[in-house]
Amino acid sequence: MTVTLADVAARARVSPATVSRVLNGNYPVASSTRERVLRAVDDLDYVLNGPASSLAAATSDLVGILVNDIADPFFGIMAGAAQSEIGGPGDGSGRGGGEKLAVVCNTGGSPERELTYLTLLQRQRAAAVVLTGGALEDPAHQAAMAAKLARLADAGTRIVFCGRPPLPDTDAVTAALAFDNRGGARRLTEHLIGLGHRRIGYVAGPLERTTTRHRLEGHREAMKAAGLYGDEERVTVHGPYDRGSGYDATLELLRREREVTAVVAANDTVALGACAAVRDLGLRIPEDVSVAGFDDLPFSVDAVPALTTVRLPLFEAGARAGRLAMGKETPPPGGIATIAAELMERGSTAAPAR
Amino acid sequence: MTVTLADVAARARVSPATVSRVLNGNYPVASSTRERVLRAVDDLDYVLNGPASSLAAATSDLVGILVNDIADPFFGIMAGAAQSEIGGPGDGSGRGGGEKLAVVCNTGGSPERELTYLTLLQRQRAAAVVLTGGALEDPAHQAAMAAKLARLADAGTRIVFCGRPPLPDTDAVTAALAFDNRGGARRLTEHLIGLGHRRIGYVAGPLERTTTRHRLEGHREAMKAAGLYGDEERVTVHGPYDRGSGYDATLELLRREREVTAVVAANDTVALGACAAVRDLGLRIPEDVSVAGFDDLPFSVDAVPALTTVRLPLFEAGARAGRLAMGKETPPPGGIATIAAELMERGSTAAPAR
């Protein structure tokens, strides 16, 4: 059988209570005793039984990080940053200060799976949960989320949003870090308008997502402000946040509206697809059509031409979310912080040729 | 306080044992009783206490997926695929058949963190562990890993390797899915040689990693076979699997050896950096220098020119690993399967101009 606390206690000739205290370091233990215990732990290769410990202490060292798409670096970067703040020093011993098990859960953007994961984490009595990326705007789902989060918060789980707007009518959320998607999108479109573009296609993300809506709103604000707001629906196409969507939508857009001289994509991945479509149509970037993305993922600077986009400090935001989840950082006033987005002007956008 | 099994039992006017059996569905319960219990569960919004359950049953529903870099789609794709096989139907109820909590743990390529995570998972009595990506070849670390995995296996944890060669001298591993890195690399270089390249630069991954070594060996096999094996060290540069490494190494390579007409990169991300370097040097791809990658990540087809690379069926392998971890698929004979790699000839490679 596996080694238990009692085995260690027997070998160290102390009581189980003492071993527990040595391991948790939350109670004075004479250093000679401590050493004896630690040697026994080593000798027996003892590993704490997590479930038993969590049960008795009514807490666990699990921290969940929910992401919409783990294969998308957008989430990977945030999750990795958060995890590095949570995971502890990682000295290999598996012991040591505040060692938490930071785990990322992939919802695939499905609301059901999001709730399932929250339930699973609730079951494990998770110490904290970080929710990344945009949320679904379906009222029923929002209500279900609010209820679930309230119960989690009740049970002492810390809840942090990262790159997600705060949920209305709930105080369950410890802190929310929201990206300024609207502002970033507005500045991006202003940049395009400033270059002389008048007819701009927009390849939007999936419907009913906060990220999609905010970016689209920022875009339209800029269009309106420039007096260019017309039949926007004609030059807007919705689709998932992937390469194929960008390709198909752009083909469609350019077929539908020949005067389009610029295409704004929901994010960089979509923009890559858009670029491919533009090229396959025999058009040049940026001479014939400008293309812009969003997020400034690492590959964007290597696109040819380099992609004009809006930089989101994903790593910094993820790290901060991790610290908030650990209680290592005090939440921003009101629990909400808006994270600035920075326009990155690069080669994929230029004045229209005509 | 939170609702317990006993509360549910009281409300349904049955014993806790019966509630447990209804919830686990592993013991006959009259359907009228079952319904009463389920209603009580619903009414009270009961959520099982995971730690208590794991303690009593000596098993847990945690499955860990270890990755080297969560921000890299290479791992994201495998992890996502595995998770989708493990996560269950995801009906939102948080209950239902074989619901497991599949979580991904980011080691950042650090051997210490790898061991730490294994300990943490061992602590949680994880049902299974999937290790993805190449392993470190340091003997001390390998021994530590073998020991740790043996203990995990002892405790009933299923262990699956995905994209990682089997560990010598251990039978702890349930199944190992190894990519044919060597064969893929060989075919890639043969392709280059076939095009007429004679002097080929190689931007390798970090030292002491199985993936790095196997790909490099495949490359050199092809060079030797063509009688082109000379002072390979002169045209090989090692570095991490990232864009910056590819950029710097390529600059260095092309400065050092002017006759190099092709650069093979350790993976697609590195290749992207290599492309940028080639261009910044004022050279054209593929006319002046051919560039090739490895993995065929989604963005590779959108590079300009499209990247010649070696396709690894990451999604399929990840999914299979997930099924193996769940015991839904029988391990391959000998516990080892080699996954074929397919050469993808695209625009970034061509015959040298001269």
Added chain:
DNA sequence: TACCGAATAGAAAGCGCTTGCTACGGCTGT
């Protein structure tokens, strides 16, 4: 010398669940 409090260790009562075993009707078979 006798007493007190600090420092340290142990005893034991759970934490909430699972599960082997027992109990109890109502059927079937003879």
Added chain:
DNA sequence: ACAGCCGTAGCAAGCGCTTTCTATTCGGTA
């Protein structure tokens, strides 16, 4: 009509740890 079963449900003993409360020791002080 009675023994033996099958189908259900309950009892109760843990699972391995944490933590409160109690016991012991020891140095210092009056």
